Amino acid sequence: xxxxxxxxxxxxxxxxxxxxxxxxxxxxxxxxxxxxxxxxxxxxxxxxxxxxxxxxxxxxxxxxxxxxxxxxxxxxxxxxxxxxxxxxxxxxxxxxxxxxxxxxxxxxxxxxxxxxxxxxxxxxxxxxxxxxxxxxxxxxxxxxxxxxxxxxxxxxxxxxxxxxxxxxxxxxxxxxxxxxxxxxxxxxxxxxxxxxxxxxxxxxxxxxxxxxxxxxxxxxxxxxxxxxxxxxxxxxxxxxxxxxxxxxxxxxxxxxxxxxxxxxxxxxxxxxxxxxxxxxxxxxxxxxxxxxxxxxxxxxxxxxxxxxxxxxxxxxxxxxxxxxxxxxxxxxxxxxxxxxxxxxxxxxxxxxxxxxxxxxxxxxxxxxxxxxxxxxxxxxxxxxxxxxxxxxxxxxxxxxxxxxxxxx
Amino acid sequence: xxxxxxxxxxxxxxxxxxxxxxxxxxxxxxxxxxxxxxxxxxxxxxxxxxxxxxxxxxxxxxxxxxxxxxxxxxxxxxxxxxxxxxxxxxxxxxxxxxxxxxxxxxxxxxxxxxxxxxxxxxxxxxxxxxxxxxxxxxxxxxxxxxxxxxxxxxxxxxxxxxxxxxxxxxxxxxxxxxxxxxxxxxxxxxxxxxxxxxxxxxxxxxxx
Numbered sequence: 175x176x177x178x179x180x181x182x183x184x185x186x187x188x189x190x191x192x193x194x195x196x197x198x199x200x201x202x203x204x205x206x207x208x209x210x211x212x213x214x215x216x217x218x219x220x221x222x223x224x225x226x227x228x229x230x231x232x233x234x235x236x237x238x239x240x241x242x243x244x245x246x247x248x249x250x251x252x253x254x255x256x257x258x259x260x261x262x263x264x265x266x267x268x269x270x271x272x273x274x275x276x277x278x279x280x281x282x283x284x285x286x287x288x289x290x291x292x293x294x295x296x297x298x299x300x301x302x303x304x305x306x307x308x309x310x311x312x313x314x315x316x317x318x319x320x321x322x323x324x325x326x327x328x329x330x331x332x333x334x335x336x337x338x339x340x341x342x343x344x345x346x347x348x349x350x351x352x353x354x355x356x357x358x359x360x361x362x363x364x365x366x367x368x369x370x371x372x373x374x375x376x377x378x379x380x381x382x383x384x385x386x387x388x389x390x391x392x393x394x395x396x397x398x399x400x401x402x403x404x405x406x407x408x409x410x411x412x413x414x415x416x417x418x419x420x421x422x423x424x425x426x427x428x429x430x431x432x433x434x435x436x437x438x439x440x441x442x443x444x445x446x447x448x449x450x451x452x453x454x455x456x457x458x459x460x461x462x463x464x465x466x467x468x469x470x471x472x473x474x475x476x477x478x479x480x481x482x483x484x485x486x487x488x489x490x491x492x493x494x495x496x497x498x499x500x501x502x503x504x505x506x507x508x509x510x511x512x513x514x515x516x517x518x519x520x521x522x523x524x525x526x527x528x529x530x531x532x533x534x535x536x537x538x539x540x541x542x543x544x545x546x547x548x549x550x551x552x553x554x555x556x557x558x559x560x561x562x563x564x565x566x567x568x569x570x571x572x573x574x575x576x577x578x579x580x581x582x
Numbered sequence: 583x584x585x586x587x588x589x590x591x592x593x594x595x596x597x598x599x600x601x602x603x604x605x606x607x608x609x610x611x612x613x614x615x616x617x618x619x620x621x622x623x624x625x626x627x628x629x630x631x632x633x634x635x636x637x638x639x640x641x642x643x644x645x646x647x648x649x650x651x652x653x654x655x656x657x658x659x660x661x662x663x664x665x666x667x668x669x670x671x672x673x674x675x676x677x678x679x680x681x682x683x684x685x686x687x688x689x690x691x692x693x694x695x696x697x698x699x700x701x702x703x704x705x706x707x708x709x710x711x712x713x714x715x716x717x718x719x720x721x722x723x724x725x726x727x728x729x730x731x732x733x734x735x736x737x738x739x740x741x742x743x744x745x746x747x748x749x750x751x752x753x754x755x756x757x758x759x760x761x762x763x764x765x766x767x768x769x770x771x772x773x774x775x776x777x778x779x780x781x782x783x784x785x786x787x788x789x790x
Contacts, residue, residue, distance in 0.1 A: 230657070231657055264705075264708070264709070264712075266657070266658075267663060267667055267668075267671055267705055267706060267709065268658060268662065268663040268664075268667075320729070339712070341709060341712045341713075343671055343674065343709055343713075344656070344657035344658055344671065345671055345672055345673070345674050345675055346619065346654075346656050346657075346672045346673075347619060347654030347655060347656050347657065348654075348657075348675075349657060350674075350675060352712055352713060352716040353716070354712070354715060354716055354719065354727070356727050360728075361694075361726040361727075361728050362726055362727035362728045363724065363725070363726050363727070364715060364719045364725040364726070364727055366719070367715070367716040367719035367720055367725075368716070368720070369675075369716055369717070369720060371675070
């Protein structure tokens with residue numbers, strides 16, 4: 175009876191624990207916590223999306239500001255330099271104040287760098303501060319610029335007679351900039367207004383702000399730069415080759431090579447390119463060698479080189495390695511050739527020449543720095559000392575390589 | 583495996599030589615393709631906008647038939663912004679231009695103009711009003727940006743009436759003798775188009 179009682183108690187406790195855990199999942203507190211977590215996650219996702227969109231449109235929005243100030247430089251809204259306060263800059267619906275701050279900074283840079291626009295920015299904190307004005311007709315709460323009772327005071331205090339307001343909005347694939355200059359007097363008359371828009375597929379021209387040039391001139395300069403872009407690059411690479419050890423054989427020592435070469439791209443977008451290089455390796459008492467290599471590469475990280483991100487290239491190539499010294503023995507054919515035997519008898523150091531095929535990927539930063547990985551096939555090297563990492567049937571990857579490059 | 587080697591260049595060309603066609607297919611999902619809005623365009627238009635983007639065609643012609651599309655992706659993907667605001671802003675310029683054109687016909691000789699906007703979202707309301715003011719000024723109208731002074735009691739009373747009644751009553755409160763007031767507003771939270779009317783000489787005229 176006692177064992178049965180113990181079994182019954184155990185089952186009872188187990189059932190209690192099971193129902194208790196189920197209950198804890200469905201209590202109102204747990205449900206509320208789950209809902210709160212889901213909300214936080216949704217907010218975090220939304221914030222991440224907003225940041226991405228803001229980054230994407232910042233350049234385009236800056237380009238619209240460039241065009242606005244350029245047009246006002248060509249046809250100024252005032253005959254002489256006129257002080258004005260930037261009354262407000264609103265960003266597309268859904269984005270926050272971070273983007274508006276960046277665009278305001280760019281706007282001030284443009285206004286200061288283009289005096290031909292006859293717009294002199296003035297700092298007026300009171301213009302954008304909130305005021306409460308009580309009068310017999312009622313009580314008004316608003317910013318200084320928008321409160322008729324305060325406008326004349328502000329104008330007298332700061333000497334400012336005009337205010338500039340800007341609004342950016344994303345309308346489908348277009349980013350639209352609307353601008354108005356308002357007189358700080360009764361009625362707030364609008365003295366000038368402009369609307370400029372562009373589409374998401376139009377790249378930002380990235381014009382120099384001091385002074386601005388027309389969009390056509392900026393585009394021509396960009397095309398001239400493309401046409402006259404450096405055609406040849408001269409990389410200097412440090413390569414480490416690590417060979418797979420054959421089963422039962424001693425590990426082959428890694429080889430460190432230094433290569434210098436010349437590369438060129440076949441298209442302006444730098445999608446396809448190729449190059450040749452010569453390399454040397456030396457380790458006192460163990461080996462010396464030289465190599466000649468060629469490679470073909472293709473950009474895979476986009477349809478053109480990126481201005482803001484590293485580029486990833488896949489490459490394929492081949493070459494010849496010529497190695498002398500003790501470390502050349504793993505590469506000598508077995509049984510040794512007659513020439514090899516004669517060299518040994520003459521006391522000369524061992525020598526081997528092998529052909530290689532290489533496949534790899536490298537990350538480049540603005541054709542100044544690169545880092546890459548590759549796998550290399552050495553079909554003519556004997557399998558007694560050098561094994562294989564991956565056997566693809568046709569090619570056997572027997573060497574793994576790391577390379578770091580500097581470009582000139 | 584040896585048989586596949588001659589096919590390798592074609593595979594590489596297939597993988598890397600595609601033109602970036604946004605149509606749904608092996609590399610583009612339907613949801614990605616649906617983001618794009620494509621319109622047919624001409625070689626001249628593309629050359630104007632993106633010089634050097636297209637390769638010159640052979641002077642004696644070639645055996646290729648060419649179709650050019652300009653595909654743009656919206657700056658905000660669907661769902662990134664509240665749907666009603668997003669849909670309304672997508673066509674904001676067209677709606678504003680239509681409203682202002684109608685107002686010009688309805689009140690051709692107003693000495694001055696002002697704009698009003700109402701929307702459940704204050705941010706959208708400000709943007710709509712801004713767009714109206716800029717559109718009016720761009721048409722060489724004398725535009726004033728000052729808001730009307732209405733008492734709180736009037737605002738409360740007007741807000742409790744349906745728009746068909748409240749805006750004509752509002753018109754009676756506005757100083758509209760020497761000024762035309764152009765109003766655009768959204769009546770329902772599910773609407774993606776704006777209603778509009780103009781108040782001049784205490785007469786309210788519906789535009790949309």
